[in-house]
Amino acid sequence: MKHIHTFLVSTEHQGLTVEEYIRDVLHYSGRAIQRLTRTKSIRMNGKSVYLQKKLAAHDQITIAEPAEDTYGVEPQQGAIEILYEDTDVIVINKPPNMLVHPTGQTEQGTLANYLAHYFQTRQTIHRIRPLHRLDRDTSGCILFAKDAKTQARLEQQMHNGELKRTYTAIVDGCPTAKKGMIDARIGQHPAFPNRRAVVPEGEPAITRYEWLETAKDAALLRISLETGRTHQIRVHMAYIGHPVTGDRMYGKRSAYISRQALHAACLRWIGHDDQPLEVRAPLPLDMKRLWERKKAASDPSSDSAF
Known part of the structure; x- marks a missing residue:
């Protein structure tokens, strides 16, 4: 099963190559673009396209992404306090004395384990992608992206x-x-x-x-x-x-x-x-x-x- 994303090229972006559009406008990472290219998951106007093809206004770019099949961590029941959630991200209020993600000998009891369980109870699969880390003893806001595209976009925002x-x-x-x-x-x-x-x-x-x-x-x-x-x-x-x-x-x-x-x-x-x-x-x-x-x-x- 794949998720299909369709984008209409605006006049502002005509003249960009397919690769430039996907990287700079849609904010996919270089690694993600390589993966999409290998799996022939990028199409323009319904046809296969190479990355250096120049775009015209109103071209339609379609990207077929494989559905997530793993959380990346073991789901484990535990309380989480959700401060904000939409289709792209979720923000959790991390309590003190808790790791964000399994590390070393600690494979359970982390915020990532509890978030994976939260997604599991809603019958959705999102790989656990924290945009930043907090020390074990630091409390407060931590932002998770729900997909690779959002992660790349927010990482660019951090850089900027x-x-x-x-x-x-x-x-x-x-x-x-x-x-x-x-x-x-x-x-x-x-x-x-x-x-x-x-x-x-x-x-x-x-x-x-x-x-x-x-x-x-x-x-x-x-x-x-x-x-x-x-x-x-x-x-x-x-x-x-x-x-x-x-x-x-x-x-x-x-x-x-x-x-x-x-x-x-x-x-x-x-x-x-x-x-x-x-x-x-x-x-x-x-x-x-x-x-x-x-x-x-x-x-x-x-x-x-x-």
């Missing part, structure tokens, strides 16, 4: 900066400036293989932050990413002397929260109809309670923002 991720964090101490940008390369830690560090030979990494509230020995920050390096927020905040509260890898333990106080609060991207979408995840209870403690320690008479 159109897919934006905003986090809420509680950090030790308070940055001097109300707003700041951290531009420091991140690479492998020279001594610990499972860690990252700011190193001259690392990959470019840019993090922006701004105060939401401050307390005597802490700050509640809004943080946005311009790049997506492993552990980027945690490494950068520790680098400027304000590690995420409770971060045992890059900071220190906290008596009041059992994980790093980091939450993926908001996702923004462009939907399939070219309309902007925004999804938010409310701050989890453990971070609310932590901030209430921080505020009370600073001024017992103050009211929390929550």
Whole structure:
């Protein structure tokens, strides 16, 4: 069984080759185009076509994609909180202390396993495709594409900066400036293989932050990413002397929260109809309670923002 997608070439795109149209307009990856070519799944005006054929306005491109036959992970019953869903994507509010996808010795109990079960109960098959990852102990929004075409389109948005991720964090101490940008390369830690560090030979990494509230020995920050390096927020905040509260890898333990106080609060991207979408995840209870403690320690008479 195959899914048939039909596209009518507009005047704007006449003169492109078939390959350019499928890659740049329909946002299929190079690998996907190779697969479609091997299986002779691309047709123009009802006939087989080669990739370098020039298009004219009103040509009809048809792509026959094989139906998904696997989730890529084992479906497993478990609770998930859906923040948004349409025909292309689904956004889940990931709880802390949970992996996004099976890794190493962990093959079950992940968000991907539970999402596969959710799809299974609705008698649909979508390979589990997270567009980004969150650390085990980080909570909040995570976006999954339902098909390869959507995945390629959203990956391009990430590359172009159109897919934006905003986090809420509680950090030790308070940055001097109300707003700041951290531009420091991140690479492998020279001594610990499972860690990252700011190193001259690392990959470019840019993090922006701004105060939401401050307390005597802490700050509640809004943080946005311009790049997506492993552990980027945690490494950068520790680098400027304000590690995420409770971060045992890059900071220190906290008596009041059992994980790093980091939450993926908001996702923004462009939907399939070219309309902007925004999804938010409310701050989890453990971070609310932590901030209430921080505020009370600073001024017992103050009211929390929550």
